[in-house]
Amino acid sequence: MRVEQISVFLENKAGRLAEVTRILSEAGVNIRALSLADTSDFGILRLIVNDNEKAKEALKANGFTVGKTDVVAVEVEDRPGGLHKILDILRKAGINVEYMYAFVQQSGNNAVIIFRFDNLDEAVRVLTENGVTVINGSRVYSM
Amino acid sequence: MIYDMEYETLPREALEAIQLRRLQNTLQRVYATVPFYKKRFDEVGFKPADLRTLEDLRRVPFTTKQDLRDNYPYGLFAVPMENVVRIHASSGTTGKPTVVGYTARDIETWATLMARSLSAAGATRGDIIHNAYGYGLFTGGLGVHYGAEKLGASVIPISGGNTKRQIMIMKDFGATILTCTPSYALHLAEVAQEMGVDFKDLKFKSGLFGAEPWSEKMREEIEKKLHLDAVDIYGLSEVIGPGVAVECLEAKAGLHIFEDHFIAEIIDPATGEVLPPGSVGELVFTSITKEAFPVIRYRTRDITSLNPEPCVCGRTFVRMNRVSGRSDDMLIIRGVNVFPSQIESVLMEIQGVEPHYQLIVDREGNLDMLTVLVEVGESAFSDKVKTLQDLEKVITKNIKEYLGISAKVKLVEPKTIARSEGKAVRVIDNRKL
Numbered sequence: 001m002r003v004e005q006i007s008v009f010l011e012n013k014a015g016r017l018a019e020v021t022r023i024l025s026e027a028g029v030n031i032r033a034l035s036l037a038d039t040s041d042f043g044i045l046r047l048i049v050n051d052n053e054k055a056k057e058a059l060k061a062n063g064f065t066v067g068k069t070d071v072v073a074v075e076v077e078d079r080p081g082g083l084h085k086i087l088d089i090l091r092k093a094g095i096n097v098e099y100m101y102a103f104v105q106q107s108g109n110n111a112v113i114i115f116r117f118d119n120l121d122e123a124v125r126v127l128t129e130n131g132v133t134v135i136n137g138s139r140v141y142s143m
Numbered sequence: 144m145i146y147d148m149e150y151e152t153l154p155r156e157a158l159e160a161i162q163l164r165r166l167q168n169t170l171q172r173v174y175a176t177v178p179f180y181k182k183r184f185d186e187v188g189f190k191p192a193d194l195r196t197l198e199d200l201r202r203v204p205f206t207t208k209q210d211l212r213d214n215y216p217y218g219l220f221a222v223p224m225e226n227v228v229r230i231h232a233s234s235g236t237t238g239k240p241t242v243v244g245y246t247a248r249d250i251e252t253w254a255t256l257m258a259r260s261l262s263a264a265g266a267t268r269g270d271i272i273h274n275a276y277g278y279g280l281f282t283g284g285l286g287v288h289y290g291a292e293k294l295g296a297s298v299i300p301i302s303g304g305n306t307k308r309q310i311m312i313m314k315d316f317g318a319t320i321l322t323c324t325p326s327y328a329l330h331l332a333e334v335a336q337e338m339g340v341d342f343k344d345l346k347f348k349s350g351l352f353g354a355e356p357w358s359e360k361m362r363e364e365i366e367k368k369l370h371l372d373a374v375d376i377y378g379l380s381e382v383i384g385p386g387v388a389v390e391c392l393e394a395k396a397g398l399h400i401f402e403d404h405f406i407a408e409i410i411d412p413a414t415g416e417v418l419p420p421g422s423v424g425e426l427v428f429t430s431i432t433k434e435a436f437p438v439i440r441y442r443t444r445d446i447t448s449l450n451p452e453p454c455v456c457g458r459t460f461v462r463m464n465r466v467s468g469r470s471d472d473m474l475i476i477r478g479v480n481v482f483p484s485q486i487e488s489v490l491m492e493i494q495g496v497e498p499h500y501q502l503i504v505d506r507e508g509n510l511d512m513l514t515v516l517v518e519v520g521e522s523a524f525s526d527k528v529k530t531l532q533d534l535e536k537v538i539t540k541n542i543k544e545y546l547g548i549s550a551k552v553k554l555v556e557p558k559t560i561a562r563s564e565g566k567a568v569r570v571i572d573n574r575k576l
Contacts, residue, residue: 007526009519011556037528063558069526
């Protein structure tokens with residue numbers, strides 16, 4: 001039920017993001033989803049790609065600091081209140097969302113949101129118990 | 144004004160006779176009371192009785208900052224602790240400071256040297272001295288303080304910080320002499336301007352500035368902005384504190400070393416060989432009157448040269464030129480001594496942080512700003528912004544705690560810190576002095 005995400009440390013200066021996309025493009029890696037968190041000095045690029053190992057190797061070979069984290073991909077009904085329903089389940093269970101971002105592709109008629117939790121197993125258990133569809137990694141990479 | 148007419152204008156021959164006698168006494172005393180010096184002298188087969196001329200001092204081994212560190216805290220004291228009345232310390236390279244002690248007579252000597260220094264800058268007993276050097280373990284504040292009292296002037300022990308209040312006080316109290324670091328003097332000028340206070344309307348006539356390197360250009364700026372004569376003072380706690388050497392108001396061209404208390408030499412920092420007069424090299428001091436903490440051929444790491452030419456002021460003491468650099472990697476940031484290795488040990492203590500760093504020193508406005516770039520490797524990296532921001536905060540806090548200076552910490556990508564010939568460039572000093 002886990003999805004592997006890679007994260008890349010970026011200095012906040014021109015051209016760094018383009019450098020990452022260049023490396024991934026040359027390595028033939030397809031970006032499935034991404035989010036960029038930034039401060040005035042640095043940024044953290046989080047990526048879901050079709051080939052984690054290849055992406056990680058290519059980035060590291062080019063001197064980037066790369067991390068790996070497990071996240072959860074959740075199906076969200078594509079209608080008003082869809083996301084709220086999920087967040088409400090998490091709130092009631094006292095589960096904190098570290099960060100989240102949207103997936104480009106839809107899963108059927110549903111949107112897909114990537115969640116980062118501190119306690120991933122607990123979050124997955126609560127979500128599935130409440131009838132929410134959690135998409136497994138292999139499906140996410142090839143969506 | 145010459146405070147100590149007899150000693151400060153001694154004919155060279157008489158001065159050298161006094162130096163020789165005092166040096167012989169000092170060497171005999173340290174040999175008998177400080178095991179470190181006895182061992183060092185024995186290693187090269189030197190006996191204090193062998194010293195017959197001042198040139199013989201060349202046979203005596205050097206003392207380094209590392210020796211002081213190795214004997215932390217009191218190992219080099221030459222008197223029992225019950226005779227020590229004061230302890231000061233300067234920042235060390237690995238968190239441990241360098242400790243120095245004073246007997247009552249040492250304090251008296253130091254006060255006299257500072258009274259001489261203040262006099263050289265034009266101070267008299269009628270003056271009010273605004274002393275903005277820091278009070279505490281640092282020798283600056285108390286050094287000036289005792290000298291001012293010795294001179295009979297009125298001293299305002301304002302210490303550092305709280306600049307707006309300082310400006311109100313110097314104005315209201317009618318201070319006539321300013322003592323602080325040169326960069327703080329310029330900072331005062333800037334803040335005064337913001338407050339609508341014009342130094343023209345204050346009563347300052349001169350200032351004694353030291354504890355960090357500065358330049359003729361800064362002197363011009365200080366004199367113009369603060370409407371006073373800016374005089375340079377030199378000292379280091381290992382030797383006694385401020386008051387080792389001072390410029391005279393008359394010439395403002397080089398600092399007279401108080402040679403009746405300290406013998407200065409210029410050496411080649413690589414070979415240790417004594418260089419002929421006028422050569423540029425590392426300044427070495429031997430104290431010849433100190434009781435509690437004598438230093439023998441102490442290597443200051445300051446690069447300068449000595450000028451034996453007679454001076455218009457009448458002092459016969461040799462003059463040292465402005466310190467032009469260091470023979471080690473020490474930085475002086477807002478008057479605080481900082482070694483890159485100190486930053487390195489702070490970083491090493493933090494979980495996950497690798498010692499890949501660079502120090503960038505800038506002067507913003509008139510204050511030194513230290514930026515510490517730290518490369519983020521995999522062990523310190525996180526996908527969460529907060530974790531990395533917390534890391535920046537911990538590094539900032541630890542630098543402040545261990546070194547006493549505020550730094551801006553910036554996380555950077557690996558391998559972004561310039562390496563020249565495979566060796567990382569640890570320091571980029573952008574200050575134009």
